[in-house]
Amino acid sequence: MEYDGTGYHGFQWQKGLPSIQKEVEKAISKFTGEKRRVISASRTDAGVHAKGQVVGFRTKSPLPVDNFVKGLNHYLPKDIAVKAAYRVSDAFRIRHDAVSREYSYSILNSPTRSPIIEGQAHHVANPLNIEAMNRASQTLIGEHDFASFVNGDGSWLKSTVRNVSRAEVEREGELVTFHMAANSFLPHQVRTTVGALIRVGLAKMKLDQFRSIIEARKPGTAGPTAPACGLCLDRVNYSVPLGEEAS
Numbered sequence: 148m149e150y151d152g153t154g155y156h157g158f159q160w161q162k163g164l165p166s167i168q169k170e171v172e173k174a175i176s177k178f179t180g181e182k183r184r185v186i187s188a189s190r191t192d193a194g195v196h197a198k199g200q201v202v203g204f205r206t207k208s209p210l211p212v213d214n215f216v217k218g219l220n221h222y223l224p225k226d227i228a229v230k231a232a233y234r235v236s237d238a239f240r241i242r243h244d245a246v247s248r249e250y251s252y253s254i255l256n257s258p259t260r261s262p263i264i265e266g267q268a269h270h271v272a273n274p275l276n277i278e279a280m281n282r283a284s285q286t287l288i289g290e291h292d293f294a295s296f297v298n299g300d301g302s303w304l305k306s307t308v309r310n311v312s313r314a315e316v317e318r319e320g321e322l323v324t325f326h327m328a329a330n331s332f333l334p335h336q337v338r339t340t341v342g343a344l345i346r347v348g349l350a351k352m353k354l355d356q357f358r359s360i361i362e363a364r365k366p367g368t369a370g371p372t373a374p375a376c377g378l379c380l381d382r383v384n385y386s387v388p389l390g391e392e393a394s
Contacts, residue, residue: 148200151226153266153376157193158200167191167227171202174222178215179208186241188383189248192335194375196267199230199249199382201389203241233389247312247330249382252341252373254323261321268322269341269377275348277318283347283357284314284325287340295360295368296339307333307364316344326381338372345373 148171156164160172168185175183188201210218215232223229253268255261256275261268294307313328325344327337343360346352360368 148202149198149228149230150196150200151266152191152193152195152197154226155193157195158187158189158191158197167200170224170227171219174219175204175206177222178218179206179210181206181208188241188245189332189380191380192375192378195378195380197380200380201241201245201383203235203239235389239389244385245331245383246386247328247384248332248380249313249326249328249384250332250337251379251381252325252327252337253377253379254325254341254345255321256318256323257321264322266376269374271323271345271349273349275318275323275345276350277316277323277348279350279354280316280325280344280348282354283344284316286354286358286361287311287314287327291361292364293333293336293361294364294366296336296343297333297366298335298339298372299366304333309333309336314340335372338375338378339369341373341377342371343369346370 150167152167155166158167160166160168168187171185172183175181183204183206185202185204191197191200212232212234216229219229255264255268255270258272260270288311290308290310292308297304297307309329309331311327311329313326315326317324325341327340343352343357347357
């Protein structure tokens, strides 16, 4: 699924608040006549976008799988869309069977704001040093205890160890994009990481200070998170194909 998360309080259903899950379940009910609970591969937060969210549900509908793409899109609002549909085995676990997730964070690095991409990128007016940000990003790759990038005390988490396979910053004109891939992510991990990287890019933090944040393994050490508007779930990866793709 793809969605613009600007108008929603995250993916997960919340009483009295707009959510992606609520809209998807309403569309399923209208299309199939069934009330179904959906499960997502990643619970994106309020204001966070997605290009490759994976959502699953059970249905007794006899309709061909490819009908679900057009059918659900007919009932979904314009800022949410189904991109493909698959049939999977009953043994498939949409969240636990994912081997990695890929996120990107967009920064508009320009002296002036942009009404065109506002809501899709975080505006940073002062010039960012991309080389310095990339040097800091490389220290994230591999298996580390990322407790320092957790907000709060993190006591509810079973483990704060994660394996990062990609951490890279790119610039194309005024748009700076941070890419991060890992087996899974801690709550707000990417946004907290970006917040620290921006300080590196603005020369407000040195490389050894960034490295010391990782080594501290103490929740809250990384500092404030970057705004949700720049974050996008790009892809969820599985070790085996999901199944039959809709045409």
